Amino acid sequence: MSFDLNFIGILIGAIMASSVPLILAASGELITERSGVLNLGVEGMMIIGAISGFALMVVTDNLFFAVVGSMLSGLIISLIFGLLTQSLLTNHVATGLALTIFGIGMSAMIGKNFVGIPGKEFPLLFLNLKESIPFLGPIFFGHTIILYFAFVLPFLTNYFLKKTKTGLIIRAVGDSPTSASNQGINVTLVRYCCILYGGAMCGLAGAYLSLIYTPQWIENMTGGRGWIALALVVFATWSPIKVLIGALIFGGITILQLHMQAVGLRIPVQLLSALPYIMTIIVLVVISRDSRKIKLNTPTSLGQIFYKEK
Amino acid sequence: MYKLFLRSLISVLFLLGFSLNANAEFKVGFVYVGPTGDHGWTYQHHEGRNAVEALGIKTTYVESVPEGADAERVIRQLAQSGHDLIFTTSFGYMDPTNKVAKDFPNVKFEHATGYKREHSNVSTYSARFYEGRTLLGHMAGKMTKTNTIGYIASFPIPEVIRGINAMTLAAQKVNPDIKTKIVWVFTWYDPGKESEAAQALIDQGADIIMQHTDSTAPVQVAEKAGVWSFGQASDMQRFAPKSILTSIIDDWAPYYVERSIAARDGTWKQQDTWHGLKEGMVAMAPYNSAMGSDLIKEVEQLQKDLASGKAHSFTGPIYDQKGNILVAEGSVADDGMLAGMNVYVKGVEGDIPQ
Numbered sequence: 001m002s003f004d005l006n007f008i009g010i011l012i013g014a015i016m017a018s019s020v021p022l023i024l025a026a027s028g029e030l031i032t033e034r035s036g037v038l039n040l041g042v043e044g045m046m047i048i049g050a051i052s053g054f055a056l057m058v059v060t061d062n063l064f065f066a067v068v069g070s071m072l073s074g075l076i077i078s079l080i081f082g083l084l085t086q087s088l089l090t091n092h093v094a095t096g097l098a099l100t101i102f103g104i105g106m107s108a109m110i111g112k113n114f115v116g117i118p119g120k121e122f123p124l125l126f127l128n129l130k131e132s133i134p135f136l137g138p139i140f141f142g143h144t145i146i147l148y149f150a151f152v153l154p155f156l157t158n159y160f161l162k163k164t165k166t167g168l169i170i171r172a173v174g175d176s177p178t179s180a181s182n183q184g185i186n187v188t189l190v191r192y193c194c195i196l197y198g199g200a201m202c203g204l205a206g207a208y209l210s211l212i213y214t215p216q217w218i219e220n221m222t223g224g225r226g227w228i229a230l231a232l233v234v235f236a237t238w239s240p241i242k243v244l245i246g247a248l249i250f251g252g253i254t255i256l257q258l259h260m261q262a263v264g265l266r267i268p269v270q271l272l273s274a275l276p277y278i279m280t281i282i283v284l285v286v287i288s289r290d291s292r293k294i295k296l297n298t299p300t301s302l303g304q305i306f307y308k309e310k
Numbered sequence: 311m312y313k314l315f316l317r318s319l320i321s322v323l324f325l326l327g328f329s330l331n332a333n334a335e336f337k338v339g340f341v342y343v344g345p346t347g348d349h350g351w352t353y354q355h356h357e358g359r360n361a362v363e364a365l366g367i368k369t370t371y372v373e374s375v376p377e378g379a380d381a382e383r384v385i386r387q388l389a390q391s392g393h394d395l396i397f398t399t400s401f402g403y404m405d406p407t408n409k410v411a412k413d414f415p416n417v418k419f420e421h422a423t424g425y426k427r428e429h430s431n432v433s434t435y436s437a438r439f440y441e442g443r444t445l446l447g448h449m450a451g452k453m454t455k456t457n458t459i460g461y462i463a464s465f466p467i468p469e470v471i472r473g474i475n476a477m478t479l480a481a482q483k484v485n486p487d488i489k490t491k492i493v494w495v496f497t498w499y500d501p502g503k504e505s506e507a508a509q510a511l512i513d514q515g516a517d518i519i520m521q522h523t524d525s526t527a528p529v530q531v532a533e534k535a536g537v538w539s540f541g542q543a544s545d546m547q548r549f550a551p552k553s554i555l556t557s558i559i560d561d562w563a564p565y566y567v568e569r570s571i572a573a574r575d576g577t578w579k580q581q582d583t584w585h586g587l588k589e590g591m592v593a594m595a596p597y598n599s600a601m602g603s604d605l606i607k608e609v610e611q612l613q614k615d616l617a618s619g620k621a622h623s624f625t626g627p628i629y630d631q632k633g634n635i636l637v638a639e640g641s642v643a644d645d646g647m648l649a650g651m652n653v654y655v656k657g658v659e660g661d662i663p664q
Contacts, residue, residue, distance in 0.1 A: 010513055014513065018506060111347070112347065115349065116347070116349050118530070118549055209502065213502065214502060214505050214527045214530065215530065216501075216526065216549070218501045218525055219345035219348070220374070221501050222502075223500045223501070223503065255509075258493050258506055258510035259510050259513070261492070261493045262492075262493050262514040263491075263514065264491070264492075265660075266661055268663065268664070269663040270496070270663060
């Protein structure tokens with residue numbers, strides 16, 4: 001491995017790019033879970049976002065429509081989850097799993113006509129700065145707008161949950177829906193909004209994969225990233241900043257272990273492949289040891305069905 | 311009471327339909343490891359199925375079947391539902407295929423890339439992909455500027471190791487300074503992982519990307535980064551129009567047609583088939599003109615020689631990584647050695663994962 005600074009810059013840039021879908025999906029799911037709803041359909045919503053984004057790109061030849069459309073389709077598919085769990089009061093876990101299975105099947109069906117079409121170039125910002133500044137250039141410049149958005153999002157989410165009234169309402173609903181309801185908050189409406197927001201973010205995460213990361217439609221292309229995003233939310237103990245850290249560690253070790261292999265380091269490859277999972281869990285567990293804080297952040301009513309007392 | 315009656319009526323009708331179906335026309339089943347839209351391995355098997363279907367023979371396929379407990383269930387289901395010939399198209403289906411074959415002696419089974427034929431109704435078939443790899447190695451050795459070839463490998467089985475060795479030997483022949491860097495991804499098909507591996511190899515200085523995985527993601531990454539690449543299993547040219555040099559194409563159609571007709575007409579016999587460039591089971595996509603006409607002529611000549619038997623991918627002397635001789639000077643590796651190949655040749659970096 002060559003250790004010049006520019007190479008390390010390029011490496012960090014690649015790590016950032018690989019963690020974007022995890023950050024987006026996990027940030028969305030985090031809001032959903034903070035309102036007390038456990039939506040295990042992240043993978044399904046992502047894959048629907050991926051195919052919708054790609055299909056719209058092919059049909060309209062417009063990347064803006066593709067990105068917005070992917071968010072809308074993620075939103076629509078999460079509306080199904082909302083209707084079932086909030087209005088028909090079905091079990092969150094079972095409904096979420098069904099949503100994932102439905103999403104994967106549905107996307108494969110829609111995708112049949114879009115297989116084998118090459119993607120379109122997504123514009124990279126500040127490309128000239130990337131090349132002219134060594135080390136820092138490849139880290140901060142030459143990315144897509146969605147990457148910048150993904151890296152600002154956890155901080156916005158943190159601020160939103162902690163400092164705004166709406167954020168407080170969401171947390172109240174997640175911690176004690178009964179008390180919130182008694183205070184005159186429409187619990188069902190708040191949860192609907194959080195579910196839809198989560199769906200839109202998962203849709204965007206999927207579109208990042210099909211429009212930017214591997215610009216094409218391939219069946220099952222999310223490859224389990226939705227599940228990793230779900231796990232990240234839990235291991236980050238529902239803190240947006242820790243979600244960002246976790247996603248970077250996961251992306252970082254995924255990329256680094258490939259480099260270690262390419263250099264021919266004599267470490268068992270199976271161990272290297274397992275490393276991202278192990279390290280992410282260890283680091284997040286270590287940085288979230290404070291049980292008082294965990295208690296503060298954990299939505300107490302997570303996954304429970306809310307019956308409004310009449 | 312009435313409900314119970316209705317239910318039993320439905321199940322009787324269902325069973326009747328099943329057994330009628332079972333006695334009906336000749337049917338061929340296919341089990342795929344990936345989706346038919348992978349534009350690689352499974353896509354080519356599916357093309358083979360289409361050729362069988364075009365003869366007017368009825369076919370069924372099941373895609374994205376994992377190489378585990380599910381495989382046996384799917385194969386058994388196909389055998390039970392009246393299929394007369396079943397193609398199982400991935401290495402990991404080897405044991406499930408043989409297990410099901412034991413219970414269905416009247417059904418014929420064809421397993422791709424395996425070596426177990428435990429019952430007289432199981433045949434195996436594979437292609438000499440390594441002949442294609444030899445051609446890729448020749449091109450890679452000539453085209454690289456950094457003398458570094460990046461290789462995305464799937465699982466450490468003889469077929470994959472054979473490919474790595476054949477490519478490296480051919481590249482060394484035209485460029486003694488060549489280095490082969492390998493990344494194992496432990497999957498046949500995960501576009502995200504495959505593109506990360508390709509990017510890592512490029513960042514490590516590889517200016518040629520080669521893959522033994524099934525998606526088109528690596529050639530796209532190569533196109534974006536401006537390095538050369540080779541397609542796998544089917545012609546991936548349209549995914550990397552500028553930078554792809556050629557693709558190894560697996561052409562299963564003639565074999566599938568021949569075996570289906572044989573099974574239908576009752577002339578099917580157990581056999582082990584290993585066809586290559588000569589028979590056309592391995593073919594090459596058009597060569598990229600960016601290589602220059604001289605190199606294309608060289609490669610075409612080598613392709614002819616491999617097909618005619620004048621040249622062989624594993625011609626001695628061949629040494630392993632420690633310098634022990636594997637194939638003596640003047641001789642070529644026999645099929646037994648090729649089929650069980652589990653060591654790297656000299657010049658490949660790293661260890662084979664155990």
